[in-house]
Amino acid sequence: MESTETINVKTLFSEEELQKGIKDLGTKLSKFYKDEEVYVICVMRGGVFFAVELAKHLTVPVKMEFVKLSSYGSGTTSSGKVNADNVSLPDLNGKNVLVADDIVDSGLTAKYFLDFLKENYQTKTLKFCSLLNKKARRQVDINPDFYVFDVDDKFIVGYGLDYKEHYRNLPYIGYVEN
Ligand code: IMP
Ligand code: MG
DSSP states (O other): OOOOOOOEEEEEEOHHHHHHHHHHHHHHHHHHTTTOOEEEEEEETTTHHHHHHHHHTOOSOEEEEEEEEEEEOSSSSEEEEEEEESOOOOOOTTOEEEEEEEEESSSHHHHHHHHHHHHHOOOSEEEEEEEEEOGGGOOSSOOOSEEEEEOOSSOEEBTTBOBTTBSTTOSSEEEEEO
């Protein structure tokens, strides 16, 4: 059996805090979109837990799409390069589009994907939301339009965020203590 590297994880946001924060964002976004339909585009793999939970709290009509993007290698710093494998999306022209990811860190993934969407579609609205915002390591001038929590310059795991593909399934958000 493959062994998991043991790391020391300290809780940053409990399951209850996450649930409340995401629910409140859902309420805010439901008001923002009024009664209009929104396409929630979930960035895999990390954004899945957040996007799914957020969608449950949207009271407007929702359609969900999933794309796989990655800018991290297997380490704890951004590789600086975004990979998009087989991005396949419906016609988003004239639609309200809300991209949902786990965290905005360097900002490269968000910028890359927003530029991709702008080049390919004339959406009615285009917004980016994330569970977490790690401003300390930003490399490009971009900020999520909506987010739930700010985080310091720490390596985060849980609720979709991984360390070498492990710990995504933690129901809370923690940081790795060195
Ligand atoms: P960015 O392109 O540097 O903004 O990073 C985007 C992606 O890097 C996120 O969607 C995460 O998958 C990953 N990432 C950034 N910071 C962390 C972290 O602290 N822990 C785990 N993954 C992270
Ligand atoms: Mg990610």
